[in-house]
Amino acid sequence: MLKSMDYVYAVYLNQSFSKAAEALYISQPALSAAIKKVEVEIGTPLFDRRTNPISLTEAGQYYINSVERIMQIEKEMQDKFKALSEKNKGIINIGAASFFCTYVLPNLIQDFEEKYPQYTVNLLEANADDLMKYLKSGVVDLIIDVETKGEHYHYESLIWAEDDILLVVPKASQINEALINYRFTYDTVRSGEYHKNDDLKVNLDAFKNEKFLLLREGNDMYNRSMKMFKNADFKPKVSMYLDQMLTSFHIACKGVGPAFVRAGLTNYIDISDDVYFYKLNDVNSYQNIKLYYKKSISSSEISRDLIRYLEQHKPKTI
DSSP: OHHHHHHHHHHHHHTSHHHHHHHHTSOHHHHHHHHHHHHHHHTSOSEETTSSSOEEOHHHHHHHHHHHHHHHHHHHHHHHHHHHHHHHTTEEEEEEOHHIIIIIHHHHHHHHHHHOTTOEEEEEEOOHHHHHHHHHHTSOSEEEEEOOSSGGGGSEEEEEEEEEEEEEEETTOTHHHHTTTTOBOHHHHHHTGGGGOTTOEEOGGGGTTSEEEEEOTTSHHHHHHHHHHHHHTOOOEEEEEESOHHHHHHHHHTTSOOEEEEGGGGGTSOOOSSEEEEEESSGGGEEEEEEEEOGGGGGSHHHHHHHHHHHHTOOSBO
């Protein structure tokens, strides 16, 4: 149908079958046959072949007017898609866990958009299991996630920050007296002073009689805590499962039980004197935070600018 319209329109523009055939790079008999087929289908001639140059019949004029309306609609579509494409070039989508979306990224993104007002950055909050799916499907262009093995290695990446996982224990817990030489206060963790005592690490099995606050399955913190329990060779007693690390921290401060938290959390919340912090003697209590993105996005200007900006503003710890 579209090719037939092109043929008819070419004859109209050139006012000649031979010239139209030459312009279309087809033979004149083939063009004449194609036009005749259209005329048979609509039941009336489109061209008055008795005139020189060839002219349109009344039906032919209506046909040409209709073709030109279709061409105009097609142009409007192309212009609209082009405009949307140009607009989308200034938008980038970042996926990250709730902690990053709430505490770490908002100020960075605000500063980035002030420096580059032509860009818009969207945040999508998701758990660890969904982040890679969103990156793979193109829902997001870049994710911030902990370093893990597996599919992550199919993407471009760079280390963005370091992170310690500490065990926060209510001060009312009797275990604190037995571990008095290993416990850290909120101020010590927030200031980073706890890093100077790398030898003061506790084996997780020292807490096997405690009832833990754990994040739900699907969260990276859940996966890491399960690995640490396995290495400590005991199955944890669980007081409750929660969705957010911050919630588990606040409940721990209420004296309910110990919880696993990022050391950097202390940089974003108010000081609490209701808990002690412990460094754990397990490889899973340390992790790198990385930026992951498809190689193809690094070719766009906004992606290069954002990745470069995030590299220049790496937090020392999360």
